[in-house]
Amino acid sequence: MSYDKPIPIPDTLSEGHWAAARSGVLTVQRCLHCSHYAHPPEPLCRVCRSLDARFEWQKVSGEGRLKSWTFLRNAMIPAFNDELPIAIGVVELREQAGLLMLGRIVPANAIGSLPPLSPGMPVTAKFEHVTATVSLVRFAPVAAA
Numbered sequence: 223m224s225y226d227k228p229i230p231i232p233d234t235l236s237e238g239h240w241a242a243a244r245s246g247v248l249t250v251q252r253c254l255h256c257s258h259y260a261h262p263p264e265p266l267c268r269v270c271r272s273l274d275a276r277f278e279w280q281k282v283s284g285e286g287r288l289k290s291w292t293f294l295r296n297a298m299i300p301a302f303n304d305e306l307p308i309a310i311g312v313v314e315l316r317e318q319a320g321l322l323m324l325g326r327i328v329p330a331n332a333i334g335s336l337p338p339l340s341p342g343m344p345v346t347a348k349f350e351h352v353t354a355t356v357s358l359v360r361f362a363p364v365a366a367a
């Protein structure tokens with residue numbers, strides 16, 4: 223079955239993220255001078271402002287906390303209609319305060335349903351491999367122990 227929804231187009235700045243995502247690995251750009259994480263990736267480090275900008279794609283845990291979210295209830299693109307409502311969250315990754323990543327909030331497993339969302343709820347990254355070249359990060363609530 224083909225994926226009929228819009229997908230991100232990797233560019234030279236973001237290709238490292240997408241390449242890792244294809245392998246199910248979440249990475250974030252990290253400055254080699256000051257170790258600051260930046261997402262989305264940036265051409266220059268906003269923290270150390272080094273004129274010799276060099277970065278690596280650092281594997282991160284995928285663990286974070288839900289900062290905010292919204293439910294998409296009306297799709298501007300008809301291809302999403304069969305998935306409504308869609309929960310879209312802002313997740314703060316545990317590696318750095320303020321390191322935010324957007325992603326769809328999904329049930330922890332294929333047959334599950336979303337629990338009530340709450341600020342600070344722990345979530346973990348998972349991937350949806352939508353095409354041969356693009357895998358999208360999703361975040362699933364972590365079940366309370």
Ligand SMILES: [Zn+2]
Pocket residue numbers: 253254255256257258267268269270271272
């Ligand atoms: Zn830096």
